Amino acid sequence: MAAFEPVRYAALTDVGVKRSHNQDACAAQPAVDVAGFAAQGHVFVVADGMGGHAVGEKASAKAARDIPFLYAKHARDGGALPALRRAFQEANSGIHEIGQQNPEFRGLGTTSTALVLRPEGAWIGHVGDSRAYRIRGGRAEQLTFDHSWVWEIAKRQGVDPDELGDFKKNVIIRSLGPDREVEVDIEGPYPVEPGDTFLLCSDGLTGVVTPQEVGAVVSALPPDEAVRFLVHLANLRGGPDNITVLIVQVPGGGGGGGRSARPSLPARLWSAWSRRVHWSFTVLGGGVGLALLSLALQLGAVPGAAVLFVLAALLIVVGLVGLAVHMQKEEPPGTGDIAADLAPRELHVYRSHDCDVTPDVLEKFTQLESQLLDGMRAHNTPADYDAHAQLAKLVGSPGAKGEAVLPAFRARCRSILFLAEAFHKSRHKQELFRPSWTPPPYPQ
Known part of the structure; x- marks a missing residue:
């Protein structure tokens, strides 16, 4: 992304089903002109607070507000790497200071993941277990390492984190706020290609929606529809945590919400x-x-x-x-903080998932829609079922293959989204808050 181009982005945060307060926060600060893009680039942040609702909300809101501002301030004096690191460190100091001065805010902390798109490529700043993905050519690539016990133990044992099951799955070992100093992961610059899509999210999404599903939905729908669909999908699967999704799409690659062709x-x-x-x-x-x-x-x-x-x-x-x-x-030796930042760095893809839209994926979402429709009718959930039937017709005949699969999947997602939004409105009007409810396991 060597030249300035406005990016297409969308963000949505939701309290979920089981929580009474939303401790997530997000921010978008895209460049508006060539000068802004050259100096700072496009900046996007997701944060997931912890430590009780009032405490978590304060920490995540401060991180989402401060990191873009601090990064922009330091980016004028140097490259992205030192600016991004200092932004996270100073945000950590501010959050920590609030916790030290107020006993009722003890335990104040938040995860945070930032994406910066600049002329030299994409940079990621990261602390915690919120994630950043790049969707390109039918692959969903995880560009962040979860700072959790399960990921750290898996790293030491040389195994996949999923092999450890639920072992200390929700225990975070690094976040902004609890300690005076914090180690920040800075990744990049990743080469950016036309049609690349980046997704930042809290663990309220990744806890119940697989990366394969995330990549398929993002490949099929434009950002504004994709964020709504993914949040609703997480809620349909129990919504056990707050959910935040932020999608950034680089221009080119065919547009229209479809994925760019896989390079040869x-x-x-x-x-x-x-x-x-x-x-x-x-x-x-x-x-x-x-x-x-x-x-x-x-x-x-x-x-x-x-x-x-x-x-x-x-x-x-x-x-x-x-x-x-x-x-x-x-550059001569020793002149080089900025030059070092622009030099090629090792690209870390911590996990890579096939997210091609296949007939099997289409069938899985068809079953999801059928179950949702049956459940809504059984509970007399108010919805315009005739309008939904018209949307469902756009999917076409069952068993789509070849080039017909992606348009059919896109139409299926939109018909599910129609039902999910009606169900969401009815749930807030009719259902009582039940914090002890445990949703059934979602299908893999």
Whole structure:
């Protein structure tokens, strides 16, 4: 994302079913012009508070408010990495100070995950177990490491966190506020491609909705519909926690809520090679290779050796010129906080999930809609069922295959969303708050 482009984004936070107060918060601060994008970039934050409703709400709201402001202030003086780290550290100090000064706020803390889109790529700042995903080419990639006991133990044992079951699943080992100092994970810059979609969320979503489902929905629907659908889906599965979803979509890649085409293997290999090796070295290598081939043809008296030699000479000259320009642009040793920030860094994808929209995924959501519809009718939930029937017709005949699967899935999601919103309105009007209710396990 080298040039300024307005991004498409949407955010939604919801109290859930079991909680009486919403301790989540989120913020969006997109750049409005070229100068703002060059200086700060687009900034998005999600926070999940802890320590009792009044305490958690205060901590998450402060993190969502302060981190974008502090980052923007420090970004004027340096690169994204130090600015993002200082923003989290200063937000932590402010939250910690409130906890120290007020005994009733003891335990004040919050997770926080920030996404910054800048000319050099995407940066992630992260503390806690809220998550950031990148959805690209049919894959949902988790770009953050959960700072929880289960993830830390899984890391030490070299196993997948899911293999440990519910072992200390909800125990957070790092957050903003409890301690005077905090270690902040800064990831990036990740290369950004047209059509990339980033999702930030609290664990109220990931606790009940799988990454495969998240990626499929985000691939099929535009951001404003996707955030509503995912929040409703989490609530339909019990809504055991507050739910926050923030989706950011980079322009390009076909638009319309569909996913961009998966790059071919040669394209992916070339992209990976180009990120690690400057193009001048590639051109020089090609020139040397052609020169050797020309020599072999000359020794074998094979026609065409002269043409290859001229081409090899041209490639070598171009490569040398490119290398000279590249060397001149390099910063002298020791000048380099900003240069180091812009240099290629290791890309951490902590987990990667296939999220292609397949006939099996479509069938799973078809069953979900059938169960929801039956339940609403059994309980006489008010809804415009005729309008829903018209939406359901847009799905088409059962058993869609090939290119028809994605449009059918998109239509199915919209018909489910119609029912879920009607159910949500009725639930708030008719159902009593039951904090001891435990929802049935959701299907995997």
